[in-house]
Amino acid sequence: MSFFKKLFSSPKKEIEIEPINMSAVALDMHSHLIPGIDDGAKDMEDAIHLIEQLVGFGYRYIITTPHIYRELYPNTAKIILEGRDHVREELKKRNISVQFDAAAEYFLDEHFMDLLKANEILTWGGNHVLYELSFDSEPYYFKTATFQMQLAGYQPVLAHPERYLYWHDKFSNYESVVEKDILLQLNINSLSGQYGPMVKKMSEKLIDAGLISFLGTDTHHMGHVHLWNTVSKNPHLKKLVESGNLKNPGLVNH
Numbered sequence: 011m012s013f014f015k016k017l018f019s020s021p022k023k024e025i026e027i028e029p030i031n032m033s034a035v036a037l038d039m040h041s042h043l044i045p046g047i048d049d050g051a052k053d054m055e056d057a058i059h060l061i062e063q064l065v066g067f068g069y070r071y072i073i074t075t076p077h078i079y080r081e082l083y084p085n086t087a088k089i090i091l092e093g094r095d096h097v098r099e100e101l102k103k104r105n106i107s108v109q110f111d112a113a114a115e116y117f118l119d120e121h122f123m124d125l126l127k128a129n130e131i132l133t134w135g136g137n138h139v140l141y142e143l144s145f146d147s148e149p150y151y152f153k154t155a156t157f158q159m160q161l162a163g164y165q166p167v168l169a170h171p172e173r174y175l176y177w178h179d180k181f182s183n184y185e186s187v188v189e190k191d192i193l194l195q196l197n198i199n200s201l202s203g204q205y206g207p208m209v210k211k212m213s214e215k216l217i218d219a220g221l222i223s224f225l226g227t228d229t230h231h232m233g234h235v236h237l238w239n240t241v242s243k244n245p246h247l248k249k250l251v252e253s254g255n256l257k258n259p260g261l262v263n264h
């Protein structure tokens with residue numbers, strides 16, 4: 011092969027981007043870092059180790075969100091806030107510089123509706139409430155429940171909408187949720203393909219459509235941290251971080 015032929019037939023190189031530093035996002039508002047109360051950090055050592063990793067990515071404010079899901083993780087605000095205080099003490103002892111707070115990831119069920127009526131909801135960034143839906147099907151009272159949250163003065167933030175496969179066949183499902191003033195939170199690791207190619211594709215589509223308001227790590231264990239090496243060079247993550255759409259940084263000093 012001649013020199014020129016070789017030159018022009020060389021395969022196109024994929025554009026490589028520098029790993030993204032999360033200091034621009036600054037705040038992670040979805041993780042499971044209170045030891046031993048859900049499927050996240052197992053003990054204090056584990057929790058501290060995971061927090062150190064997040065600080066290493068550039069986060070300086072962590073709002074951890076243990077599950078409140080009566081059937082599996084019957085946590086209460088008291089359990090979560092006491093756990094938060096223990097973690098804070100340990101961070102202080104070890105001189106780890108990060109703002110550490112806690113709220114919850116509420117599973118939308120009747121128990122959540124009872125807590126809502128009793129006004130016993132953990133919020134973050136003022137009036138934000140993180141909640142998740144069943145992965146099987148849209149709960150029949152999703153819209154009513156959300157409207158009741160809004161009437162009570164809360165700002166609903168829906169966790170990982172890209173993972174609700176029952177919405178995938180109609181993109182307008184997402185548009186109508188956003189039109190109802192529900193803010194969408196994407197899991198960073200959805201872009202890695204961890205939850206499958208469909209979830210990855212939907213994540214990219216939601217970013218392209220400008221529908222994502224919050225980015226969360228949803229860190230439970232080191233497996234999630236290791237995925238960071240792949241996802242930190244993801245062009246869609248870069249696009250989202252640079253879009254100006256993310257509300258994470260605006261809540262740092264809230």
Ligand SMILES: [Fe+2]
Pocket residue numbers: 040041042115169228
């Ligand atoms: Fe979560």
